[in-house]
Amino acid sequence: MTTFAASATPAPTSAALSPAVRTARYALHSTRMTVTNVMFMVFTIALPVGMYLLFSTxxxxxxxxxxxxxxxxxxxxxxxxxAAVNAGVQIQEDQRTGFLRQLIVAGLSPRSFLIGSITAASVVILPALLFVGLIGLATGVEASPTQFVTVLAVVWLGLVPTVLIGIALGMVLTGGAASAGGVVTMMAMAIFGGLWLPLEMFPSWMQDLGEALPTYWIARLGEWALLGGEFPTTGLLVIGIWSVVFAGICAVGMRYAVGLKRR
Structure with a gap:
């Protein structure tokens, strides 16, 4: 009787994974770690919902x-x-704990790491947008389903540069300075961008500064999606410039961080 040796197809190792799969796995890991952080989710959802209810009342x-x-x-x-800034800043934790080094040694490229971080931060933005939007509808905001989805989509896409700002802060700052820098940056961009109070209430120099920030135009794009009117073309230019500049900073910072970890 002839005996045939059983041949089993070896399970794919990390070395056999494509860059796209590595990127997706890291993005999924980062998203899971963020959304299971109770304090993070409470802060990014409960605070804006509470402020909306207060101001709308x-x-x-x-x-x-x-x-x-x-x-x-x-x-x-x-x-x-x-959500965007604080999720981006959490890249500092991966550097501090040595997780970044493990990922690079395991074959994750700096580009995949950066793309995965941007993807994860972009995903965790959605709950904050959705909860505030649903509370708005429940308290009397008039919007058709198409308008509602368009508002959320426009605001979500407009937040891309803020994700990059958070990641840049996480790469440049260390330890508690990264978290503190994220909070200060978020507050400054919210106040000077007119998210809390209309810019018309501020001095002219603050209005000029606010109109140079992406946060001001994110809100204006959302306003256009909800109420219509003239499309804020200038906003796309401002958001695009911030995105390009901070994408470059993130790319340089990523090379620097990887260089440090390889020493």
């Missing part, structure tokens, strides 16, 4: 109720801003 009936819709857009942008 106080001023929501102005302009025949249209003010409530603008507050919904602004607070959704604020919640997404907090």
């Amino acid at each position: 106080m001023f929501g009936d102005e302009a025949d109720g249209a003010a409530r819709g603008l507050m919904m857009v602004n607070m959704a942008a604020y919640g997404g801003l907090g």
